[in-house]
């Protein structure tokens with residue numbers, strides 16, 4: 649923690665004792681069992697009960713992507729940099745650009761990542777709730793499926 653706001657916030661009605669500001673957390677490289685290519689995850693926020701919001705900033709190098717996976721309580725992606733791609737099972741892939749917000753419903757199988765020629769970074773918002781797994785991992789997206797998705801983007 650880098651600093652604190654004045655203690656006059658202590659009696660605020662939002663439930664926190666005081667507002668806090670944190671330094672940037674260390675970045676971790678994504679594991680090759682769940683990501684293809686170079687992917688970096690920087691934790692941003694981990695909710696404290698009764699809050700369960702988990703926020704990470706994820707950077708994908710060109711061609712990098714997640715494996716197929718789903719989120720028991722859904723996921724919201726906020727694209728902040730570059731150009732990317734996301735695909736839900738059985739659907740055409742969609743292209744992603746900075747400013748796009750992608751909402752995935754609970755349990756939907758999907759993957760997301762950079763396109764072949766650009767970096768892409770997004771915030772990932774999930775609920776890290778005891779009633780469900782924040783993420784359930786499946787198979788990697790192989791090269792031919794990745795290329796096919798890029799060649800058949802949804803209009």
Ligand code: MN
Nearest residue numbers: 717719723758
């Ligand atoms: Mn996801």
